[in-house]
Amino acid sequence: MAVEYATMPSHPQLNKRGELQHLLTIEGLPRAIVTQILDTAQSFVGVSERDVKKVPLLRGKQVFNLFFENSTRTRTTFEIAAKRLSADVINLNVSTSSAAKGESLLDTIDNLAAMQADMFVVRHASSGAPYLIAQHVAEHVHVVNAGDGRHAHPTQGLLDMYTIRHFKKDFSNLRVAIVGDVLHSRVARSDIHALTTLGVPEVRVVGPKTLIPGGLEHMGVRVYHDMREGLRGVDVVIMLRLQSERMRGALLPSAQEYFKHYGLTEEKLAMAEPDCIVMHPGPMNRGVEIESAVADGPRSVILDQVTFGIAVRMAVMSILAAH
Amino acid sequence: MAVEYATMPSHPQLNKRGELQHLLTIEGLPRAIVTQILDTAQSFVGVSERDVKKVPLLRGKQVFNLFFENSTRTRTTFEIAAKRLSADVINLNVSTSSAAKGESLLDTIDNLAAMQADMFVVRHASSGAPYLIAQHVAEHVHVVNAGDGRHAHPTQGLLDMYTIRHFKKDFSNLRVAIVGDVLHSRVARSDIHALTTLGVPEVRVVGPKTLIPGGLEHMGVRVYHDMREGLRGVDVVIMLRLQSERMRGALLPSAQEYFKHYGLTEEKLAMAEPDCIVMHPGPMNRGVEIESAVADGPRSVILDQVTFGIAVRMAVMSILAAH
Amino acid sequence: MAVEYATMPSHPQLNKRGELQHLLTIEGLPRAIVTQILDTAQSFVGVSERDVKKVPLLRGKQVFNLFFENSTRTRTTFEIAAKRLSADVINLNVSTSSAAKGESLLDTIDNLAAMQADMFVVRHASSGAPYLIAQHVAEHVHVVNAGDGRHAHPTQGLLDMYTIRHFKKDFSNLRVAIVGDVLHSRVARSDIHALTTLGVPEVRVVGPKTLIPGGLEHMGVRVYHDMREGLRGVDVVIMLRLQSERMRGALLPSAQEYFKHYGLTEEKLAMAEPDCIVMHPGPMNRGVEIESAVADGPRSVILDQVTFGIAVRMAVMSILAAH
Numbered sequence: 002m003a004v005e006y007a008t009m010p011s012h013p014q015l016n017k018r019g020e021l022q023h024l025l026t027i028e029g030l031p032r033a034i035v036t037q038i039l040d041t042a043q044s045f046v047g048v049s050e051r052d053v054k055k056v057p058l059l060r061g062k063q064v065f066n067l068f069f070e071n072s073t074r075t076r077t078t079f080e081i082a083a084k085r086l087s088a089d090v091i092n093l094n095v096s097t098s099s100a101a102k103g104e105s106l107l108d109t110i111d112n113l114a115a116m117q118a119d120m121f122v123v124r125h126a127s128s129g130a131p132y133l134i135a136q137h138v139a140e141h142v143h144v145v146n147a148g149d150g151r152h153a154h155p156t157q158g159l160l161d162m163y164t165i166r167h168f169k170k171d172f173s174n175l176r177v178a179i180v181g182d183v184l185h186s187r188v189a190r191s192d193i194h195a196l197t198t199l200g201v202p203e204v205r206v207v208g209p210k211t212l213i214p215g216g217l218e219h220m221g222v223r224v225y226h227d228m229r230e231g232l233r234g235v236d237v238v239i240m241l242r243l244q245s246e247r248m249r250g251a252l253l254p255s256a257q258e259y260f261k262h263y264g265l266t267e268e269k270l271a272m273a274e275p276d277c278i279v280m281h282p283g284p285m286n287r288g289v290e291i292e293s294a295v296a297d298g299p300r301s302v303i304l305d306q307v308t309f310g311i312a313v314r315m316a317v318m319s320i321l322a323a324h
Numbered sequence: 325m326a327v328e329y330a331t332m333p334s335h336p337q338l339n340k341r342g343e344l345q346h347l348l349t350i351e352g353l354p355r356a357i358v359t360q361i362l363d364t365a366q367s368f369v370g371v372s373e374r375d376v377k378k379v380p381l382l383r384g385k386q387v388f389n390l391f392f393e394n395s396t397r398t399r400t401t402f403e404i405a406a407k408r409l410s411a412d413v414i415n416l417n418v419s420t421s422s423a424a425k426g427e428s429l430l431d432t433i434d435n436l437a438a439m440q441a442d443m444f445v446v447r448h449a450s451s452g453a454p455y456l457i458a459q460h461v462a463e464h465v466h467v468v469n470a471g472d473g474r475h476a477h478p479t480q481g482l483l484d485m486y487t488i489r490h491f492k493k494d495f496s497n498l499r500v501a502i503v504g505d506v507l508h509s510r511v512a513r514s515d516i517h518a519l520t521t522l523g524v525p526e527v528r529v530v531g532p533k534t535l536i537p538g539g540l541e542h543m544g545v546r547v548y549h550d551m552r553e554g555l556r557g558v559d560v561v562i563m564l565r566l567q568s569e570r571m572r573g574a575l576l577p578s579a580q581e582y583f584k585h586y587g588l589t590e591e592k593l594a595m596a597e598p599d600c601i602v603m604h605p606g607p608m609n610r611g612v613e614i615e616s617a618v619a620d621g622p623r624s625v626i627l628d629q630v631t632f633g634i635a636v637r638m639a640v641m642s643i644l645a646a647h
Numbered sequence: 648m649a650v651e652y653a654t655m656p657s658h659p660q661l662n663k664r665g666e667l668q669h670l671l672t673i674e675g676l677p678r679a680i681v682t683q684i685l686d687t688a689q690s691f692v693g694v695s696e697r698d699v700k701k702v703p704l705l706r707g708k709q710v711f712n713l714f715f716e717n718s719t720r721t722r723t724t725f726e727i728a729a730k731r732l733s734a735d736v737i738n739l740n741v742s743t744s745s746a747a748k749g750e751s752l753l754d755t756i757d758n759l760a761a762m763q764a765d766m767f768v769v770r771h772a773s774s775g776a777p778y779l780i781a782q783h784v785a786e787h788v789h790v791v792n793a794g795d796g797r798h799a800h801p802t803q804g805l806l807d808m809y810t811i812r813h814f815k816k817d818f819s820n821l822r823v824a825i826v827g828d829v830l831h832s833r834v835a836r837s838d839i840h841a842l843t844t845l846g847v848p849e850v851r852v853v854g855p856k857t858l859i860p861g862g863l864e865h866m867g868v869r870v871y872h873d874m875r876e877g878l879r880g881v882d883v884v885i886m887l888r889l890q891s892e893r894m895r896g897a898l899l900p901s902a903q904e905y906f907k908h909y910g911l912t913e914e915k916l917a918m919a920e921p922d923c924i925v926m927h928p929g930p931m932n933r934g935v936e937i938e939s940a941v942a943d944g945p946r947s948v949i950l951d952q953v954t955f956g957i958a959v960r961m962a963v964m965s966i967l968a969a970h
Contacts (some may be wrong), residue, residue, distance in 0.1 A: 049440050053384030057413075061699030063727065074435065077414055081386065084412045090729045091723055105933070112720065112929060115953035116727055182437035240390055283435060287428070300758050301822075328718055397758065404709065543769050562916075574725030606758060610751070614957045630761035635769055 012296060013135055020324045022318035023135040023144040024317050026153040027194040035198055037282055041161050041316035042309065044195065049311060053246065058319045062119040066092045068147075069125040075147055078307070079122045082314035086322075088119075110134050114142055120321060121145070128152035138186030143321040145314075151187055156317060157282055160310040162199060164302055168278050168308065172199040176274075178231050180207040181241030181263060181290055186213050188242055188282045207231030208263060211252045228263055232272040240265050240281045243290045256289045265291045270300070277304045336458055343647045346458040346467040347640050349476040350517040354528060358521055362486050364639035365632065370410065372635060381642045382411035385442040391450040391470070396471055397606065401630070402445045405637035407646075408409045411443075433457050437465055437643045443644060444468070444562050451475035466644040468637075471644045474510055479640060480605055481514030483633040485522060487625055488560055490632065495522040499597075501554050503530040504564030504613055507537050512564055516545060530554030531586060532643045534575045551586055555595040563588050563604045566613045579612045590621070660782055665716075666970045668965050669781040669790040672799040673840040681844055685809050687962035688955065693893075694731065695957060704965045705734035708765040712738045715771040720929065721793055722750065722913045724728070724953070725768045728960035734766075756780050760788055767791070769879040774798035789967040791960075797833055802963060803928055804837030804955040808845060810948055811883055813955065814924050826853040826910060827887030827936055830860050834928045835887055839868060854876030854909060857898045861945070874909055878918040886911050886927045895907050902935045911937045924948045 014030065017023040021034055048056055064083040066076050076092065083090045095109065099223045110121070116122060120143045121151045123131045128150030135144040148154040162172075169175060177196055183189045197220065206213060207225045217224055224229030243259065253259050265279065279291075279301045287293050295301060337353065344357055353467040371379055387406040389399050393419065406413045433444070443466045446454045451473030471477040486496075492498060493538065500519055506512040506529045519527045520543065529536060530548045540547055548554030555561060566582060576582050578581040588602065602624045603615075610616050618624060660676065662668040667680055667851040694698045696701055714721050722738065729736045741755065756767070766789045769777045773794030781790040794800040808818075815821060823842055829852045830833040842850045843866065852859060863870055871877030878884060889905065900907050911925065925937075925947045933939050941947060 051384070054386070054440065055384045061697070061701045064959070073416060073418075077416065077436075078439060080414060082411075089727075091726060093719060093723065095719075106933060108929075108933075111950055112953050113723075115950040116724060117700065117954065283431075285431065287431075302876055304434055304438040308440065309436050311439055374707075375710070378707045378774060396739060396741075400739065400759075401762060404735075468752040571956065606754075608754065610754075627757055630758050631763065634762055 006143060010232055013132075021317075021320050022324060023131075023146075024155050024321065025131050025135060025144065025146045026157045027191050027198065028153070030194075030197050030198065032200075035159070035162065035171060035195065036318060038159055038313065038316050039166060040322060042159075042163050042312040043316040045312040045319075046309065048202075048315070049308070054085050055087055056085065057087045057118075059083065059086035059322055062086075062088045062092050062322060063078065063117060064088045064120045064122060065113055065118045065320070066090060066147075067095060067113070067121050067123045068093065069095045069123070069130070070095070070148070072124055072148065078310050079145075079314055081145060082318060083122075083310050085311070086315055086318055088318070106130065106133065107137055111135055116136055118142060120318065122147050124148045126150055142246045143324075145317060145321070148187055150189065151185055154187040154191050154282075155302065156310070156314055157188050157193040157318070159241065160306055160313040161188075161192050161280060161282075161307045162195045163313050164280060164306045165278070167305070168302060169236060172196070172201050175237060176203040176205070176235040177201055177237040177239065178207055178235045178273075179239045179241065180228065180231065180265065182195040182212040182243055183208050183217075183246060184212045186241045189239075190237055193217075193220065197221065205231050205235065209253070209259075229272050232269055235273045236277055238270070238273060238277060238279050240279065240285075240291050242282060242284065243286055245286075249283050252282075256286075260289055260292075265295050267292070267294050267298070268281075270295055276300075280306055284301065285308070325509065329618050336455075339647060344640075345642050345647060346454075347478050347644065348458060349455050350468045350478045350481045350521065351369075351476070353478075353517075353521065353591075355521050355523075358482070361482055361636065361639050361643060362489060363453065363481035364643060365486050365635040366629065368408075368638040368642075369632065371638075372631070378410055379408065379412045381475050382406065382442075382594060383647050385409075385645060386440060387411045387413050387443045387445060387641070388436055388441045389413060389417065390418060390436070390444050390446045392418045392446070393471070394419070395447055395471070398447060401633050402468075402470060402637055405634050405641060406445075408634070409638055409641055411641070413427050414507075419624045424446070429453065429456065430460055433460055437461055441465060443641065445470050447471045449473055466647075468640060468644070471510055474508055475513065477510040477605075479633070479637055480511050481518040482640070483601060483629055483636040484511075484562065484581065484605075485514050485518045486636050487603060487629045487633045488601070491625060495519070495524050498524050498560060499523055499526040499528070499558040500560040500562065501528040501530055501548075501558045501596075502562045502564065503551065503554065503588065505535040505563065505566055506531050506540075507535045507542075508567065509564050515541065515562055516540075520544065528554050528558065532576070532582075551592055552595050555592060558596045559600055561588065561593070561596060561600060561602050563614050565605060565607065566609055568609075579609075582616075583590040583612055587612065590615070590616050590617050593618055593623070599623075602627070603629055606630070662970060667963075667966050668970060669777075669792075669803050670967065671777050671781060671790065671792045673801045673844065673905070673908065674799070676840075676844065678802075678844050678846075679746075681805070681808065681841065683931050684805055684959065684962050684966060685812060687951050687966060688805075688809050688958040691731075691958040691961040691965075692955065694961070695954070699732050701733055702731065703733045705729065705732035705765075705968055708732075708734045708905075708968060709735050709763060709913065710766045710768060710964070711759055711764045712736060712793075713741055713767050713769045714739065715741045715769070717742070717774070718770055718794065721770060725791075725793060727767075728957050728964060729768075731957070732933050732961055732962070732964055745835070745893070745933070752779065753783055756783055758841050758964075760784055763786060768793050770794045771902065772796055780961070789970075791963060791967070794833055797831055798836065800833040800837050800928075802956070802960055804841040806952055806959040807834075807838050807926060807928075808841045809955045809959050810926060810952050811872055813951070814948060815882060818842070818847050821847045821883060822849040822851070822881040823847055823883040823885065824851040824853055824871075824881045824919075825885045825887065826874065826911065828858040828889055829854050829863075829887065830858045831890060832887045835885075838885055839863075839866065843867065848948045849913065851877050851881065857907075872892065874915055877919050878915060878945070881919045882923055884911065884916070884919060884923060886925065886937050888928060889932055901968045902932075906935055906938075910935065911941050913938070913940050914939055922946075926952055929953070
């Protein structure tokens with residue numbers, strides 16, 4: 002799958018001391034750093050359950066939520082995480098702003114950096130945009146990729162790992178299946194890199210031929226086109242969101258047809274291990290990629306993912322700010 | 325008027341100990357709780373006049389302003405109230421967000437609750453939406469109705485009561501007239517319930533037959549179609565905003581014609597008691613439902629309503645958060 | 648140039664003790680007050696470099712960013728400045744709000760003031776709008792003009808002066824050239840008044856006849872239509888942004904033609920003093936009014952302007968709030 006973003010600039014995620022300088026992708030991230038993030042997140046889960054949910058780690062720091070592509074849900078989780086760390090948060094929907102005045106991406110960044118930003122959380126429709134920003138900013142400024150094109154969504158990947166670790170304790174004996182539109186999914190890419198890094202012995206992807214990229218086998222990932230086969234004996238199912246534009250295009254016959262073959266039902270889930278957990282990055286298309294009985298059922302940990310997502314984003318921001 | 329929302333689910337506003345758990349409507353709210361809110365608001369009016377206008381009652385709490393229908397003015401008053409209580413406030417205009425991705429109302433709520441919301445302030449075009457949310461959320465989460473369809477706008481009703489109490493001291497000997505488009509007004513509904521609950525002996529509504537709902541007489545409300553008759557001897561006039569879409573429809577001949585019959589002028593106001601106060605929920609249509617001489621005149625308390633509105637919303641939020 | 652806004656109401660910027668009550672324009676502002684603002688800003692530049700970038704001067708104060716015209720960049724700098732002073736900031740894009748409901752400007756202001764605003768930062772497409780607001784509000788409320796029509800943009804003028812003072816130390820022996828669309832530029836107006844007030848002996852404007860207003864010579868400003876002549880021997884060049892709508896209209900032949908004559912290039916800049924600094928209010932049109940080699944070159948202080956802009960806005964707000 003690396004060929005998908007072979008043109009990506011080399012990622013300067015780590016500083017010279019090997020510490021996290023930016024979070025751009027999980028690909029190539031040392032296992033020790035992934036584990037550091039998960040461990041730090043664990044300490045913040047406690048904070049979220051306290052009556053006063055704030056810690057002063059980023060007090061006086063300025064976090065810019067730079068969303069070139071609209072995503073209220075992801076922006077909100079970063080906003081909450083930053084506020085719990087006592088940062089000042091500036092939300093910028095850049096599509097409606099300077100971009101309309103013809104200012105270039107890097108001019109926008111230069112200007113915001115000159116306002117003494119400490120951190121940029123960047124969502125962009127183009128793969129690689131957060132890399133360009135990370136390569137451009139001064140050393141004391143940190144960049145978090147909040148989703149770039151089809152490329153990566155590392156905090157989603159990390160919160161998925163946190164969720165799996167929370168429920169399964171150990172990665173070393175798991176079978177994990179990722180089901181759906183793997184081809185267009187930055188979540189799938191980040192999850193595959195994270196699972197591999199953490200030593201999960203068996204990672205599967207399940208989906209129709211039109212939605213599975215080539216070359217996955219070379220990464221040690223097993224490809225299934227039959228969902229029942231793909232779910233047999235797995236401990237974790239990660240469902241992917243089916244973008245509605247796929248259904249309008251030539252890649253898929255219809256939502257009904259998709260649900261029949263790749264929608265997660267109780268009946269198909271019966272192929273998995275009895276204590277299998279079900280995950281989804283949200284927002285769900287009920288009746289398309291997942292039926293409500295499963296989404297709201299006892300094996301669903303979909304809302305736990307959201308809760309853990311706050312703690313994981315707090316962890317990433319606090320680790321970055323400490324360097 | 326209860327028939328207007330006979331299909332509303334039973335409202336779970338009070339917890340088992342009879343304390344306020346959510347604020348959804350003034351209908352059925354015990355008089356003691358209404359009075360508790362007004363008394364608490366009175367203590368916050370002082371805070372607003374201090375140099376540092378903050379109290380730490382909601383420090384570390386997360387308040388989500390969930391506006392499915394745009395209302396900058398109402399959202400701003402809740403935002404100010406929450407910030408004065410030291411809460412973290414997240415503003416969400418949901419029409420532009422997940423709703424567009426086909427996520428259901430309750431999935432949106434589940435996700436935000438999983439981000440550990442402590443309170444939802446909800447404005448929705450559909451009557452009853454805040455009830456659905458209140459019935460759905462966990463016990464430690466509180467819902468405030470910031471206006472749902474034609475149904476209720478309880479904080480407006482409460483700030484109107486605060487304003488009346490401030491200027492008139494005693495509810496037990498008042499004549500109050502509500503004038504205008506009662507049929508479509510959630511403010512009118514909330515005011516009628518509040519006035520009745522607080523023991524106001526004479527509540528009148530004044531308006532054209534097309535804009536007055538049936539059945540009001542059964543609630544002890546007197547209906548007038550002649551404004552001069554309706555204002556005779558009243559102590560309080562509550563003018564309602566005339567939505568411009570009413571004037572375009574078949575319900576009204578024209579804005580000029582409406583003003584002639586139901587616009588509040590100094591001349592018509594002369595029918596009321598000399599110390600009558602004039603109220604309006606805003607924003608006003610000057611020259612349609614009210615003339616500027618009255619709106620800006622000595623008997624107008626319209627801007628006092630706005631100021632008291634902050635204190636009343638602080639009171640509601642702090643009472644909810646205490647449970 | 649005073650004729651351009653001869654119809655402006657007399658500006659009530661100073662209170663009876665001669666202190667700054669509002670900041671509406673630099674025209675007529677006493678030199679002592681301009682210097683006070685620059686000196687105060689200097690103390691805040693240090694704050695911005697600290698690890699915790701906050702001071703409690705506006706704690707509990709409410710600052711309303713009232714933008715009737717969209718400008719994410721300017722709004723963001725005011726938001727940052729206010730948050731660093733520990734104020735509560737309410738952002739309002741008024742075009743999408745009450746204005747759409749037919750509420751008048753002053754009714755909107757009255758309502759927000761009733762929510763106990765302490766300061767309004769106002770951007771408006773109509774020259775003079777901040778004056779109307781300043782004349783209308785109560786004595787304890789302060790107004791900052793964040794740009795009104797073609798009239799004034801005083802905080803931009805002040806941050807430009809701060810930048811010049813930072814790099815040139817002394818105003819009393821400078822030659823400053825302002826280049827471009829002076830006719831439509833509120834920045835140019837504010838800069839000319841500021842430079843004159845601070846005693847700069849030689850202020851030049853450079854541009855095509857269609858973009859230079861008449862009457863400038865009476866203000867002691869020298870007009871050049873040949874850019875090389877205009878830049879000869881200057882210490883400071885202030886480039887103006889060319890609004891793209893000018894190029895579509897009859898005032899200019901084309902962007903290429905404009906760049907040829909009035910675009911700042913290294914070659915034209917060679918006419919200036921060797922230590923000349925280059926300024927631009929942003930956002931830049933690279934290749935239209937300025938070439939990238941200059942914008943990113945060693946004499947460019949464009950990003951310093953942005954950084955100093957935060958400190959200058961903190962200075963203005965803290966001086967206003969102290970009165």
